Amino acid sequence: MTQQTTATDPVCGMTVDVEQATTSGLTAEHNGQTYYFCGKGCKLEFGDDPEKYFDPSYTPSM
Numbered sequence: 001m002t003q004q005t006t007a008t009d010p011v012c013g014m015t016v017d018v019e020q021a022t023t024s025g026l027t028a029e030h031n032g033q034t035y036y037f038c039g040k041g042c043k044l045e046f047g048d049d050p051e052k053y054f055d056p057s058y059t060p061s062m
């Protein structure tokens with residue numbers, strides 16, 4: 001397998017199907033990396049304050 005098929009939602013920690021997220025537009029780019037989300041809510045939260053989710057003290061939760 002050469003293609004990544006799942007990714008972790010940085011907001012809630014859920015495993016996300018990359019293809020499905022891409023099809024649904026649930027992706028965001030930050031610092032040249034693409035992130036995938038389980039839903040619109042997480043994408044919007046990430047967009048509000050992406051840096052928050054890269055803080056090592058942040059623990060993803062639903």
Ligand SMILES: [Zn+2]
Pocket residue numbers: 009011012013014037038039042
């Ligand atoms: Zn999520």
